[in-house]
Amino acid sequence: MSIYVIGVTGASGAPYAERLLAALLRAGHSVKLVISAAGERVMAIESGLELRGSLHEKERQWKAFLDIPSGTGELELLANDNYAASIASGSYRTQGMVIVPCSMGTLGRIANGVSSSLIERAADVMLKERRHLILVPREMPLSRIHLRNMLAVTEAGGEVLPAMPGFYHRPQSVDDLVNMVVGRILDRLGLENALMKQWRGEAKPVELDE
Ligand SMILES: Cc1cc2nc3c(=O)[nH]c(=O)nc-3n(C[C@H](O)[C@H](O)[C@H](O)COP(=O)(O)O)c2cc1C
Structure with a gap:
């Protein structure tokens, strides 16, 4: 099984992080999870997950929140100021990193090589090691600086990979919209998933009996 790094920052979009973490763990992958202070704040507002206490306690709260059955992949929560963590070094092999949701602040710092947190350092490592780095921003409108x-x-x-779900699959619920974005993230990581149906062309018109 593979190891993925997931960064959660302070953009809107907590349900995307929740769904991606659950999908990776249920598929048996190991996840190194890092959340920024603003990410914790937005998680609490949008998903109701109020992380409290030590890192170890917060890890337990994440596991309970994700409700992953035992025997699945391992989740390790790392502190965002822990520059001595495994994922801060290119010598620690992982299959890639997703920052979801990704704030414009974090995106800007990564774009400019500023590694002022473990999330940003791990992203810098992905770029220098030529590994997958997928950023899932959400902002509107976009300034020239963002672009x-x-x-x-x-x-x-x-x-x-902006959090921009499409409507051509006729989503019926918020869940469908979340699945569409997370399905595309998993696709980009090369991971099979049933979250999003492939588009196989427009359905042929139904022939009416005469
Ligand atoms: C409820 C809430 C929603 C936010 N939504 C966004 C957003 O969609 N995009 C964004 O770039 N920043 C958003 N922000 C602002 C970021 O959280 C803020 O810029 C923060 O400094 C980002 O820090 P981080 O990159 O370390 O997580 C939001 C903040 C709050 C409290």
Whole structure:
């Protein structure tokens, strides 16, 4: 099984993080999870997950929140100021990193090589080691600075996958919209998933009996 790094920052979109973590763990992968202070704040507002206490206690709260059956992948929560963590070094092999949701602040710092937190350092490692780095920003409208930073990350080998669900599958619920974005993230990591149906062309019109 593979190891993935997941960063959660202070943009809107906590349900995307929750769904991606659950999908990776249920598939048996190991996850190194880091959440920024603003990410914790937005998680509490949007998902009701109020992280409290030591790192160890917060890890337990995440596991209970995700409600993953035992025997699945391992979740390890790392502190965002722990520059001595495994994922701060390129010598520690992982299959890639997703920052979901990704604030424009974090995206801008990564685009400019500023590693002022473990999330940003781990992202910098992904770029230098030529591993998957997927940033899932959410902002509207986008300023010139945001657009320039997204281009810089893309030119450095990262992928910008904005939280922009489509409507061509006729979503019936918020869950469907979340699944569409998370399904695309898993696709980009090369992981099979049933969260999003592939588009196989427009359905043929139904022939009516005469
Ligand atoms: C409820 C809430 C929603 C927010 N939504 C966004 C957002 O969608 N996009 C964004 O870039 N920042 C958003 N922010 C602002 C970021 O949290 C803020 O810029 C923060 O400094 C980001 O820090 P981080 O990158 O370390 O997580 C939001 C903040 C709050 C409290």
